[in-house]
Amino acid sequence: MNNKNIKILNVDKPLKLDCGKTINNFPLAYETYGSLNKNKDNAILIFHALTGDQYVTGLNPITNKDGWWSFAVGPNKSIDTNKYFIICANVIGGCMGSFGPNHENPETKKVYGTDFPVITINDMVNAQVNLLDFFDIKKLFSVVGGSMGGMQVLQFVSNFPNKTKTAVPIACTSSHSAQNIAFNELGRQAITADHNWLDGNYTYKKTIPDKGLAVARMAAHITYLSKKGLQEKFGRKLQERDDLKFGFDADFQIESYLRYQGSVFVDRFDANSYLYITRAMDYFDLVKQFNGNLSNAFKNTKAKFFVMSFTSDWLYPTQENKDIVIALNAIGADVGFVEIDSDKGHDSFLLNVPDFLNTLKNFLDTSYKE
Amino acid sequence: MNNKNIKILNVDKPLKLDCGKTINNFPLAYETYGSLNKNKDNAILIFHALTGDQYVTGLNPITNKDGWWSFAVGPNKSIDTNKYFIICANVIGGCMGSFGPNHENPETKKVYGTDFPVITINDMVNAQVNLLDFFDIKKLFSVVGGSMGGMQVLQFVSNFPNKTKTAVPIACTSSHSAQNIAFNELGRQAITADHNWLDGNYTYKKTIPDKGLAVARMAAHITYLSKKGLQEKFGRKLQERDDLKFGFDADFQIESYLRYQGSVFVDRFDANSYLYITRAMDYFDLVKQFNGNLSNAFKNTKAKFFVMSFTSDWLYPTQENKDIVIALNAIGADVGFVEIDSDKGHDSFLLNVPDFLNTLKNFLDTSYKE
Numbered sequence: 249m250n251n252k253n254i255k256i257l258n259v260d261k262p263l264k265l266d267c268g269k270t271i272n273n274f275p276l277a278y279e280t281y282g283s284l285n286k287n288k289d290n291a292i293l294i295f296h297a298l299t300g301d302q303y304v305t306g307l308n309p310i311t312n313k314d315g316w317w318s319f320a321v322g323p324n325k326s327i328d329t330n331k332y333f334i335i336c337a338n339v340i341g342g343c344m345g346s347f348g349p350n351h352e353n354p355e356t357k358k359v360y361g362t363d364f365p366v367i368t369i370n371d372m373v374n375a376q377v378n379l380l381d382f383f384d385i386k387k388l389f390s391v392v393g394g395s396m397g398g399m400q401v402l403q404f405v406s407n408f409p410n411k412t413k414t415a416v417p418i419a420c421t422s423s424h425s426a427q428n429i430a431f432n433e434l435g436r437q438a439i440t441a442d443h444n445w446l447d448g449n450y451t452y453k454k455t456i457p458d459k460g461l462a463v464a465r466m467a468a469h470i471t472y473l474s475k476k477g478l479q480e481k482f483g484r485k486l487q488e489r490d491d492l493k494f495g496f497d498a499d500f501q502i503e504s505y506l507r508y509q510g511s512v513f514v515d516r517f518d519a520n521s522y523l524y525i526t527r528a529m530d531y532f533d534l535v536k537q538f539n540g541n542l543s544n545a546f547k548n549t550k551a552k553f554f555v556m557s558f559t560s561d562w563l564y565p566t567q568e569n570k571d572i573v574i575a576l577n578a579i580g581a582d583v584g585f586v587e588i589d590s591d592k593g594h595d596s597f598l599l600n601v602p603d604f605l606n607t608l609k610n611f612l613d614t615s616y617k618e
Numbered sequence: 619m620n621n622k623n624i625k626i627l628n629v630d631k632p633l634k635l636d637c638g639k640t641i642n643n644f645p646l647a648y649e650t651y652g653s654l655n656k657n658k659d660n661a662i663l664i665f666h667a668l669t670g671d672q673y674v675t676g677l678n679p680i681t682n683k684d685g686w687w688s689f690a691v692g693p694n695k696s697i698d699t700n701k702y703f704i705i706c707a708n709v710i711g712g713c714m715g716s717f718g719p720n721h722e723n724p725e726t727k728k729v730y731g732t733d734f735p736v737i738t739i740n741d742m743v744n745a746q747v748n749l750l751d752f753f754d755i756k757k758l759f760s761v762v763g764g765s766m767g768g769m770q771v772l773q774f775v776s777n778f779p780n781k782t783k784t785a786v787p788i789a790c791t792s793s794h795s796a797q798n799i800a801f802n803e804l805g806r807q808a809i810t811a812d813h814n815w816l817d818g819n820y821t822y823k824k825t826i827p828d829k830g831l832a833v834a835r836m837a838a839h840i841t842y843l844s845k846k847g848l849q850e851k852f853g854r855k856l857q858e859r860d861d862l863k864f865g866f867d868a869d870f871q872i873e874s875y876l877r878y879q880g881s882v883f884v885d886r887f888d889a890n891s892y893l894y895i896t897r898a899m900d901y902f903d904l905v906k907q908f909n910g911n912l913s914n915a916f917k918n919t920k921a922k923f924f925v926m927s928f929t930s931d932w933l934y935p936t937q938e939n940k941d942i943v944i945a946l947n948a949i950g951a952d953v954g955f956v957e958i959d960s961d962k963g964h965d966s967f968l969l970n971v972p973d974f975l976n977t978l979k980n981f982l983d984t985s986y987k988e
Binding site: 434 | 636638736793794795797799800801803804806808811813814830833840849853854864865866872873876877897900901903932935
C-alpha cells in the first residue's frame with residue numbers, strides 16, 4: 249500500500265463525519281483515465297463497489313490483474329476514455345490508499361483498526377467531492393456506479409444537486425434491505441470469529457484473519473451470482489476427479505471455485521476495511537435521510553438520471569431500482585430506466601453483458617451531445 | 619447425549635455404506651408418537667432435515683423446546699397422532715444419539731471426529747428401514763419429510779418401492795443444486811476455519827468450534843427465509859436503540875436475530891455432524907443414480923405421491939419440486955402437486971402456514987381411507 253505510484257490527494261479541508269467525529273488532512277487515493285477537455289465538461293466520477301478500488305481499467309498495479317470495470321471503461325468502450333475524463337477514488341474506509349482502518353492514527357501512532365470512525369456512504373461522497381475542486385471541475389458530465397457505487401451516485405446527486413449533468417445508478421438500492429444487512433453481518437461475523445482477528449489489532453501480531461475473511465468473501469460471492477447462472481456454469485461438475493471421493497476436499501467445481509475466490513481475496517483486501525465498508529452499506533438509507541420521502545433527495549437537481557437493473561440480480565432486485573425511478577418520476581425528474589436480461593446475477597454490471605454495455609454507452613454518448 | 623431416556627435401536631445387521639465401508643452394531647436413536655394399530659397399517663415414517671432430530675413434536679427432552687414439527691404433528695394436526703403411529707429417527711451422521719462422528723470408534727477407543735465415514739442420503743435411509751423390522755411393519759402408510767427429509771422420502775421409495783402406501787416429499791429436490799452446494803460449503807468452511815475445530819478433534823481439547831458453527835448456522839438461516847419475509851419481519855428496525863450507534867454491535871434487529879440463532883444452535887448441535895450431514899445433502903443426486911432418468915427411480919413403486927413446494931422458497935424452488943412431478947408423470951405414477959403461497963421461504967414447512975398444514979392433512983386423511 250506504500251507504493252509511491254499511488255496518486256494521493258491530501259484533503260486538507262476538515263470533514264465532519266455522520267458519526268460526529270471530524271477528520272483532517274486525510275489521504276484520498278485516486279486514479280484517472282483519459283483527458284480533461286478545455287471546457288472541463290467531460291469528467292465522469294466513477295464510484296466503486298464494496299471490494300473495488302480506484303483502478304477501474306487497465307492493469308491494477310497492486311493486484312497485477314485487470315481493473316474491476318475493464319469491460320465497461322476504456323477506449324471506445326461504454327465509458328469511453330477517448331472521450332471522457334474518468335476519475336475514481338478509493339472510498340474512505342478502504343484499503344487501497346485512502347484513509348482507512350489500516351492507517352496510523354497520528355495521535356496514538358498506532359494503526360487505527362477498530363478505532364477508526366465508522367463511516368457512511370454520505371461520508372464517502374463528501375470526501376470524494378474534493379476531487380472536483382482539485383481538478384477545478386465545476387460540473388461533472390456524469391456520476392456512475394454499480395452496487396455500493398450506485399448508492400454513492402444517489403447520495404452524490406442528493407448532496408450536490410448542481411455538480412453533475414447526468415447520474416447513472418446501476419443495480420443498487422436507496423435503502424439497504426434486511427436480507428442484504430443479514431449477508432453483510434454474516435461476513436462481519438465470519439471475520440470477527442477468526443482467532444487471528446484479535447479485536448481488529450492483527451497488524452501488531454503480523455497476522456491476518458485470512459480464514460474468516462475468506463469465508464466472508466465466499467458468502468458474498470454466492471450472493472453476486474444467480475441460482476440459474478451457478479447451475480449453468482457449475483451444476484454438479486466434479487473438480488478434476490471421476491467420482492465423489494467421500495471426504496471433505498473440494499469434490500465439486502463450485503467448492504473449488506469458492507475456495508479460490510476466498511483465498512485470492514485475502515491477498516488484496518483488508519479485513520477491517522471489509523467490516524467498515526459493509527457497515528457503511530448497511531447504514532445507507534436515503535429514504536430515511538429524507539424522512540420517508542425519497543423524492544425529496546432529488547428535488548433540487550436538474551440532473552438526467554438513467555437507472556439500470558438486471559433480471560437475475562436477487563441482491564439488488566429490479567424492484568428496488570424501480571423504487572428510485574418512481575421517486576424521480578414523482579417529481580417529474582428526467583429519468584430513464586432499463587432492466588437488462590442477464591443470468592449473471594448482481595455481478596452482471598462487472599461482466600461482459602453486451603446489452604448492458606451498449607445501453608450504458610448509448611445513454612452516455614447521447615447525453616453528452618445534448 | 620447420554621440421556622438414558624433416548625430410545626435406541628441397535629442395528630445388528632451390517633450396513634454397507636456408499637463410501638465402501640461397512641458399519642456394524644450401530645445405534646439408531648428414534649422416537650414414536652401415537653399407537654400402531656392392529657393391522658400395523660397406520661405407521662408414518664418422518665424424515666428430519668439438516669438440523670432436525672427424532673423429537674418431532676411435544677417437548678424435546680434435549681433442548682427443552684417444542685419439537686421441530688410441532689405445528690404439523692400432534693393430536694388432530696396435519697399428521698394426526700390420534701390416528702397414525704409416527705416414527706422418526708435421528709439420521710446416521712447426526713448428533714442426537716444415532717451413530718455419528720461424536721461416537722467412539724470401538725477399534726481405537728477414540729471419538730471418530732473426521733474419521734467417521736462420509737455418509738449419504740441413501741445410507742441414512744438404509745439405516746432407518748431397520749425400524750420397520752423392529753416394529754414388524756410390512757408397509758408404512760406414508761413417508762413424509764421436508765428439505766433433506768424430502769430427499770430421504772424420494773430415496774426411500776426408490777430403494778423400497780413396496781414399503782409405503784404414500785410418499786410426501788416437501789420443499790426438496792432430486793439433485794442438490796450448485797447454489798445449495800455453495801451455501802453448504804460456506805458453512806463447512808466457516809466451521810473448519812474455526813481455530814477450535816482442530817481438524818475435527820475438538821472433543822479431546824474439551825472445546826468446540828462454536829464461533830465457526832454459529833457462522834455456518836447464520837448463513838443457513840438466511841437461506842431459509844425469503845427476502846420479502848425478512849423485509850416484512852425485520853426491515854431496518856433497530857435493536858433496542860433509538861438511532862444507529864456507529865459501531866459494530868447489533869444495531870439492527872436482523873443482526874441481533876442472526877447472532878441469537880447462531881448462539882443457541884451451538885448448544886444443541888455438533889460441528890462435525892454439520893459437516894457430515896451437509897456433505898450427504900450435497901452428494902444427493904437421484905437423477906445421476908438412475909443415469910439421468912429420474913423416472914426410473916420410481917418405476918417399481920405403486921406408491922401415491924404428493925409433492926409440495928412454497929412460492930418464496932428460493933433454496934428448493936418450485937421448479938425443482940416440479941421436476942420430481944414431471945418424472946413421476948412420465949411413468950404414469952399417482953402423483954399430486956401443490957405450490958403453497960407463502961412469504962416465509964424454505965422455512966414455510968416448519969411454520970404455521972395454514973394452507974400447507976390443511977393440504978397435508980387432507981392428503982393424508984383422504985389417502986388413509988382409500
